[in-house]
Amino acid sequence: MAQANDPFVSFKGVQKSYDGETLVVKNLNLDIAAGEFLTMLGPSGSGKTTCLMMLAGFETATHGDIELGGRPINNIPPHKRGIGMVFQNYALFPHMTVGENLAFPLNVRNMAKADVEDKVRSILDMVQMLAFIDRKPAQLSGGQQQRIALARALVFNPDLVLMDEPLGALDKQLREHMQYEIKHIHENLGVTVVYVTHDQSEALTMSNRIAVFDDGVIQQLADPVTLYEKPENSFVAQFIGENNQMLGTVQSISSGISTVKLDSGHIVRALAVNVSEVGSRTTLSVRPERCSISVRKSKEMSVLDARIEELIYLGDHIRCRMKVAGDDQFIVKVPNTSGQLGLEIGAVLQVGWQNNDCRALDFNKPI
Amino acid sequence: MADSHIAPLEPITAADGTPLKKKLAQALFRSKVRAVSLVVPLFAFVMVSFVIPIFALMWQGVYNERFSKYTPNLTEQLTSWDGLTEPDEALFAALVADLVVAKKERTIGRIATRVNQEYPGTRSLFTSTARKAKKLTPPFKESVIKVNKKWAKIEVWRAMKLTSQNLTPAFYATALDGRYTVDQGFVQQNENRQIYVTLFWRTFMISASVMGLCLLLGYPVAYLLATLPLRTSNLLMIMVLLPFWTSLLVRTTAWIAILQSQGVINDLLVTFGITADDSRFSLIYNMTGTIIAMTHILLPFMILPLYSVMKTIPPSYMRAARSLGATPTRAFIKVYMPQTIPGVGAGGLLVFILAIGYYITPALVGGQDGQLISNMIAYHMQKSLNWSLAAALGGILLSGVLLLYWAYDRVVGIDNMKLG
Structure with missing residues (x-):
């Protein structure tokens, strides 16, 4: 995503502490461009929701500035920020009808009655819920409530919309459907979206950029492709998608390729991403779908002996758990081609991958 | 598709042929009995200690037999009296007969209190007359009025007629600052007595x-x-x-x-x-x-x-x-x-x-x-x-x-x- 000249939202050295002893958010610096869909992704307790709440104005930053459209908003109360927000449990007002819920942000802005009516109808039309205008929220299904909550956050034309795990309460199928719908609404309206989730597939589906949070720090900020293909540290590699991790010590680094001696004694070669010097400990990460079985060793390939421990048939591919270099949690996704059906438990074979697909990252004991 | 929505004409039966509703009732009977038997003691307690006393007390609000119980003769005569004509000798005779018994049985106080509720200021009329009732001789009308002139007032007799009726709206009338009278039905109480x-x-x-x-x-x-x-x-x-x-x-x-x-x-x-x-x-x-x-x-x-x-x-x-x-x-x-x-x-x-x-x-x-x-x-x-x-x-x-x-x-x- 190309950065606009001036960021629309900007966190500058933001810190947040609730108890004065520990920092929930440690020195956050983040610029969000106008029209961008940015996702804050991370496990619970990683500080992502706190960041969102600071942006919305419900929490105050302990240190640092948050700017919106070039002006600091630290001292502006939430109702004057003009930010739309979708809550985890939708927070539709139960005593109002759908129509009244949607009219609420317009009425508090003293909009003329006829205009309110028009706006409410057009936004309901957009989310295809016009027929439900006189229902109470309790009479709607979870997916329908979700759409109304979305419409309510958009109806007063905010430039920025915040979403706090809005799809968390929906079932899998509906969640996927709503992901596309939110993505399309974002594309059509050109509104800036900051989205918080702990679901990585949700983040990958919708976002322009993803900020991966852990321990109050952004671990990596990148577009979905980069994040998956080129994780910069072992946490990101672990959190986004599946990966096989092996621990070892760097023996040499030459032209970006490091030679690593695994703890089991095997020697492999891997792309040096996050290793500084010879002799340092490292975590090697390789994606299961980048591994193949029964390959010959070559200059570009690393090959290790493997023993099949478990086979799970998944239709389009076979998930194959093997013991490789002393670790019996090594996963290989074998494409379901006619030649691969002879796999059986206990078979000893060779597993290999391109050196460029194996990334030498910071040392981190796998969970 | 449409057929499946049509209700079956015959009632649905269980596997052994009995109607499903009956079968369900049988199946639930035991658990119902258990549930009811758990509630029975509490229910009985509430009935005896709360519901029945309340209804008994409420019943007293419209039913009071204190007068008729102790004055059987007078009550009989008062029931046939229309409340408009002058009380005749038969009423007075019945009054004396009942007063004699009431004095002997020591129930005169209760009678007097009851009539006093209806017509304040008559308590001593009853007690003083009852003391002399034994010595009174016929014709009773004259002799009783001689004892106390108040007996000549028709209001006293009307009050007695009202109190002789066991089922009476008089107490509710009083509670609403009214009075129930023989000749006019409900009337408003005097302004200085409305509380x-x-x-x-x-x-x-x-x-x-x-x-x-x-x-x-x-x-x-x-x-x-x-x-x-x-x-x-x-x-x-x-x-x-x-x-x-x-x-x-x-x-x-x-x-x-x-x-x-x-x-x-x-x-x-x-x-x-x-x-x-x-x-x-x-x-x-x-x-x-x-x-x-x-x-x-x-x-x-x-x-x-x-x-x-x-x-x-x-x-x-x-x-x-x-x-x-x-x-x-x-x-x-x-x-x-x-x-x-x-x-x-x-x-x-x-x-x-x-x-x-x-x-x-x-x-x-x-x-x-x-x-x-x-x-x-x-x-x-x-x-x-x-x-x-x-x-x-x-x-x-x-x-x-x-x-x-x-x-x-x-x-x-x-x-x-x-x-x-």
Whole structure:
């Protein structure tokens, strides 16, 4: 995503502490461009929701500035920020009808009655819920409530919309459907979206950029492709998608390729991403779908002996758990081609991958 | 597709051919018996100790056989008398016969009291005549009137005719400041003897003010309880519940100590020069005292239902309202307050119903104009021993409460009420 000249939202050295002893958010610096869909992704307790709440104005930053459209908003109360927000449990007002819920942000802005009516109808039309205008929220299904909550956050034309795990309460199928719908609404309206989730597939589906949070720090900020293909540290590699991790010590680094001696004694070669010097400990990460079985060793390939421990048939591919270099949690996704059906438990074979697909990252004991 | 929606013509049967409904009833019978047998002791207890006494007392409000029981001859004669013509010799003869027996059986006091309720000032008429009844000779009409001229008044006989009827609306008439008469039916009581309607109206007004004050004071407290951090709100909750652990009598007398004219508040006001020493406020032994003390005592009954409702309102509603552009005040009024209506309704109804029947506090701090209808009921139960009138007053109070309950159900809906 190309950065606009001036960021629309900007966190500058933001810190947040609730108890004065520990920092929930440690020195956050983040610029969000106008029209961008940015996702804050991370496990619970990683500080992502706190960041969102600071942006919305419900929490105050302990240190640092948050700017919106070039002006600091630290001292502006939430109702004057003009930010739309979708809550985890939708927070539709139960005593109002759908129509009244949607009219609420317009009425508090003293909009003329006829205009309110028009706006409410057009936004309901957009989310295809016009027929439900006189229902109470309790009479709607979870997916329908979700759409109304979305419409309510958009109806007063905010430039920025915040979403706090809005799809968390929906079932899998509906969640996927709503992901596309939110993505399309974002594309059509050109509104800036900051989205918080702990679901990585949700983040990958919708976002322009993803900020991966852990321990109050952004671990990596990148577009979905980069994040998956080129994780910069072992946490990101672990959190986004599946990966096989092996621990070892760097023996040499030459032209970006490091030679690593695994703890089991095997020697492999891997792309040096996050290793500084010879002799340092490292975590090697390789994606299961980048591994193949029964390959010959070559200059570009690393090959290790493997023993099949478990086979799970998944239709389009076979998930194959093997013991490789002393670790019996090594996963290989074998494409379901006619030649691969002879796999059986206990078979000893060779597993290999391109050196460029194996990334030498910071040392981190796998969970 | 369409066929599957047509209801089958024959009733559905279970696998063994019996109708499914019957089979289901059989299957559930045992568990029903078990459930009922668990409830029976409580049900019986409530029936014996609560429901039956209430109905028995209510029945007294319209049924009183004290007169007819002790004056069988006179009652027979009074029943055939039309109440308009002069009482004849037969009535007087029956009167003397019954008075003789009543004197001997020592039941004359009860008869006299009963007629006195209907026609005040006749008690001594009965007791004095009964003392001489044995020596009276026919013709009885003359001899009885000779004993006391009042016997010639037709009103005395009319009062006796009324009291001789066991089933009577007279007590309800009295309770509504009216009189039931033989010749005119219901008539309004003399203006200087009307007390009950005013008292009912005052009870209603005091209860309504206590309810309003409780709501005004309780709402912010309940809001704090529901929104403060747990540690602080627990402390606050203990302070709310503290009055529950103190005797009602102690709390009421504490108010006397605080409010009386030589009490804490008046002393403070004098000390700070807000009021002169010789013009201290009378805060107690009047309506003000009743309202202050009752508001304090009933406040927890408003706070607790409010709190239980507010506790269920997630903070995200207020946040949503504010993110949509509402000022904190507007968000509170438009989003938060409507959701507390069930609690307001429950607390309000609870406080009102408790207040309308309140007895001990108004009795202690009410003075003259702070008395409620319940104090009058107690008076008739304990002092004047006119249980029928007390029952009639209680019946009117009960039907008033039921009427309010019905109105509340129509306006707010009883399903909307949440007590906890």
